[in-house]
Amino acid sequence: MSDIDIKRISYLAKLKLPQEKEEFYANSLKEIIKWVDNLKQIDTNEVKPLHNVINATESIRNDEINKHNSVEEVLSNAPERAQNFFKVPKVVD
Amino acid sequence: MSNNWEMVIGLEVHAQLKTSSKLFSSSPNQFGSEPNENVNFIDSGMPGMLPVLNFACIEKAIKTGFALNFTINKYSVFERKNYFYPDLPQGYQISQFEFPILTEGFINIDNGQDQKKIRIERAHLEQDAGKSIHDIDPKYSFIDLNRVGTPLLEIVSYPDLSSADEVVNYMSTLRQILMYIDVCDGNMQEGSLRADVNLSIRKPGGDLGTRCEIKNLNSFKFIKQAIEFEFQRQIEVLESGGSVEQNTMLFDTNTGETRAMRSKEFSHDYRYFPDPDLLPVNITQEQIDKIQPTLGELPNQKLDRYISELKIEKDISKIIISEKENTKVFEQMVNDTEVPPKLIASWLVGDIFAFVKENNLDVSSLLEKTKVIVELLKLISDDVISNKVGKEILPQVLNGENSPMEIVKKMGLEQVSDTSELEKIINESLQDEEENIAKFQGGSDRVLGYFVGKCLKASKGKGNPKLINELLLEKLKK
Incomplete structure (x- = not known):
């Protein structure tokens, strides 16, 4: 099993880990992967990937407009707003 | 300096589909609304909300499949592409990855004399993201989620393009087709059609270089400028002994320059996996067969017909087919009268379009005037008035002042054939x-x-x- 790059994983998950906890989380993840790796004992060469366990087709809807929620409802959980925008700390690439 | 380098370009075109509602929610798919007006709890990524697929998006994809010579896959799968950005409240974009709805298509582009075939690798359905506005406040970004969930068809070409002009030609051909089949409104200013350009350089016959991706170009002018700048940039890097880094670039429309965009500290990892909220899509042959007849005549088919059946010159035919609205006006006139199509065509692209342009009108406004235009042209082809008099009274006719015959009589302009x-x-x-x-x-x-x-x-x-x-x-x- 390859080593775990805990810094990269926390970056991708947008989680800030305290430095003293990094090793703890890395080890926990390793344990999980080790457990899941048990599946590798099964030969799956002949098995097609399964995208869903329900043997059904996607349900579809017709192209119709329904306005379910108002701007006020949509913004009601926003930590900050400015007029009808969500206001968030500046993010620029 | 660029003489001994050539560019190799592949294009990812994002086309917003012309539907009433969004891809997975019933919010309006509409440009120009008040901020966050077209947003519901699905779009804003509230926990527990479930996406439901809009069938119109499948229909539009199938239509595109026919028009761009794709294989239409009856089985396709929606997957989650994971990344964090404030205008993507779900934390992932629902897209198609391993099993896209369309694979292996192509179009032919007209390079003046001959045609070039541009192969298209795939096209898949996905959600658009919202919009971040960075320039209102120095410390904050403002987020408008109206665009979240707008259906996109991403059309990915093979790297078959080799100049800025060819890219523009390919994209405008694509735009024209998508507008003809009513899949996309083609409005680039509003972002309905945008392109990511993948560009690398090489010596003729040499190995492919490292490519850079220039994101989100929404005008032909910018596409051209960005390609030309990036081409020179890569040449300079290589000729000064450096190497091109695989990067995502932004095009600065003010300076006309490209610059690296994404943080390079860690590479991205989108961790695609099938979206457990959505079942795989199964399309039936019956559904596909139903859609094919709705395709209508494609631009190149119209061009061929105008030239061979209506006997109109190629250049004039090309002007008419360049916009679907033009063809509607033209064909309405041809169907209305026995005036030779050739006469109609030359008047349309000449004095009539000039009038439309001078008066800042839409070509579609002519649809209500085709009857009087045809009356005027009939007077000319019957030698009741001269061509010259026709030109003189055209503005009055188009302004609806009077019927052509009455104008002619009132002004005593009838041609003397006695x-x-x-x-x-x-x-x-x-x-x-x-x-x-x-x-x-x-x-x-x-x-x-x-x-x-x-x-x-x-x-x-x-x-x-x-x-x-x-x-x-x-x-x-x-």
Whole structure:
């Protein structure tokens, strides 16, 4: 099993880990992967990937407009707003 | 310097689908609304909300499949592409990855004389993201989620393009087709059609270089500028002994330059996996067969028909088919009358389009005027009025002031085709012209034009030029 790059994983998950906890989380993840790796004992060469366990087709809807929620409802959980925008700390690439 | 380098370009075109509602929610798919007006709890990524697929998006994808010569896959899968950004409240974009709805298509682009086939690797359905506005506040970004969940079809070409002009040609051909089949409104200013350009350089016959991706270009002008700048940039890097880094670039529309965008500290990892909220899509042959007849005539089919059946010159046909609205107006006129299509075509792309442009009108406004235009053209083709008079009264006709025939009668502009009246005019015009008559009889054809002009002037532009010509010849040859 390859080593775990805990810094990269926390970056991708947008989680800030305290430095003293990094090793703890890395080890926990390793344990999980080790457990899941048990599946590798099964030969799956002949098995097609399964995208869903329900043997059904996607349900579809017709192209119709329904306005379910108002701007006020949509913004009601926003930590900050400015007029009808969500206001968030500046993010620029 | 660029002489011994060539560019290799692949294009990812994002086309917003022309539907009423969004891909997975019933919020309006509409541009220009008030901020966050077209957002519901699905779009804003609230926990527990479930996406439900809009069938119109599948229909539009299938139509595109036919128009771009794709294999239409009856089985396709929506997956989650994971990344964090404030205008993507779900924390992932629902897209198609391993099993896209369309694979292996192509279109032919017209390079002046010959055609070039551009292969298209795939096209898949996905959600658009919202919009971040960075320039209102120095410390904060403002987020408008109206665009979240707008259906996109991402059309990914093979790296078959080799110049900025070719890219523009490919993209405008694509735009034209998508507009013809009513899949996308083609409005690039509003972002309905945007492109990511993948560009690398190489020596002719050499190995492919490292590519850079220039994101989110929404005009032909910017696409061209960005490609030309990035081409030179890569050449300079390589010729000064450096190496091109695989990067995502932004094009700065103010400076005309490209610059690296994404943080390079860690590479991205989108961790695609099938979206557990959505079942795989299974399309039936019956559904596909139902959609094919709705395709209508494609631009190149129209072009061929105009040239071979309607006998219209290629250049004029091309102008007409360049916009679907043009063809609607043109065909409505052709169907309305026995006036030769050729006459209609040359008037349409000439004086009529000039009028539309001068008055800042939409071509579609002509749809209500085709009847009177055709009446006017009928007067010309029946020799009731001259071409010149037709041009003069066209603005009045298009402004709806009166019917063409009434304008003509009121102004007394009917063409004089009465032989005796014309002969009178000719006789008067030939008086005191012994010298020129002698010249003509001595073999100078140019004098004839002078006489025709003189007679036309004497008739105040109303004389039938064809008849005047004939009568003059008869007279002079005696």
